[in-house]
Structures are given as C-alpha cells and as structure tokens.
C-alpha cells in the first residue's frame with residue numbers, strides 16, 4: 504500500500520468488491536493492491552427496471568423450455584390417450600397465457616424505461 508502511495512497513487516473511498524480492501528487510483532485506473540488487479544465499476548443501474556427485466560428474461564427462458572417440452576410430450580401422446588392430451592393442452596394453455604402476460608409486462612417495463 505505504502506509503495507503505491509509513493510508511486511503517486513491516490514487512496515479512494517471505495518473498497519474492492521472482492522476482498523474489501525481500500526482501492527487506489529493510479530494513472531486514471533482503479534487498482535486493488537491486494538488482488539493486484541484493476542477494478543472496473545459499472546455505471547449504477549437506473550432504479551430497478553434493468554434488474555426487474557433480468558428476472559423476466561430468465562422466466563421467459565424457463566417458460567419457453569417448458570412449453571417446448573410439453574409440446575414434445577403432446578406429439579408423443581396417442582389418439583386414445585384423451586385424458587393425457589387434455590391435461591397437456593391445459594398446461595400448455597396456462598403456459599401460453601403466462602407467456603403472453605410476461606411479454607406485455609416486459610414491454611411495459613421497457614417502455615417505462617425509455618420514457619425516463
């Protein structure tokens with residue numbers, strides 16, 4: 504640490520996100536002397552929205568996976584398996600309406616974010 508200060512590095516109020524050591528600024532770069540690496544701070548996210556979208560993106564992905572496996576299941580069912588077909592269609596119906604809702608929510612969040 505002392506060596507860094509001798510080299511003209513400036514101690515910063517921020518701490519390293521990995522080891523919690525104080526960070527130093529040198530030649531316009533932020534360094535952690537403990538990890539011996541440059542630390543890059545991401546711009547602070549705008550209130551909530553981007554984070555919320557992350558949750559919806561993973562739900563969308565999971566939901567698409569499920570829709571695809573139920574669609575496969577449906578294709579494997581025989582004509583005589585009426586009860587199973589009915590059940591699979593019910594589940595697919597729920598998944599599709601949830602998917603539609605999800606897309607609407609994601610659109611509304613994106614629009615809100617653009618308006619800011």
Ligand SMILES: [Zn+2]
Pocket residue numbers: 519520521522523524535536537538539
């Ligand atoms: Zn560190």
